[in-house]
Amino acid sequence: MLRHVVLLEMKDGTPDSAVAGIVTELESLIGRLPAEVRLVDYTCGRDAGLVPSGNAHVAIVADFEDEDGYRAYQSNAEHQAIIKNFIIPHLRKRMASQFIIKA
């Protein structure tokens, strides 16, 4: 199984509603993804505010059956539209990684 991890740090002054909107859009997308994405689990959320400063604002952890599923997710047109319209306009820094986990 492949675990895809993304952390998003938004620009200073990004409205609270814009951060919340990213999570809403991504969670809503999940139910519409085609079978080829082979999604096993998807969690996405806003930072809980436990650390005084320096944390990312949004985290995503998505588990796919295999690499092909991950690639289908990344290239999905609706996913790309969310990135373009909801994330990029407010994005300061993105970090990501994919790693193998036991099924």
Next chain:
Amino acid sequence: MLRHVVLLEMKDGTPDSAVAGIVTELESLIGRLPAEVRLVDYTCGRDAGLVPSGNAHVAIVADFEDEDGYRAYQSNAEHQAIIKNFIIPHLRKRMASQFIIKA
């Protein structure tokens, strides 16, 4: 449940063995953590190399029963020693976030 996500980007020239060592040390720590950490799940791994460039080198996703468990993990002396001795010397950038997920 609280999901703790960390991405580590290492300095240019960090030896392969040093990156592998971070994963080995963290995975080995898990079995020795005290009950107060209330760990539910822990995955840690090296980037799978699916993206040509820009990815973090190491990803960690740790699930705790609650915020107190997460705080016990963060302040754990052995965990702190791994951060100091194995991660910090090679670290270029760290991003992290904690968010609530359904149990």
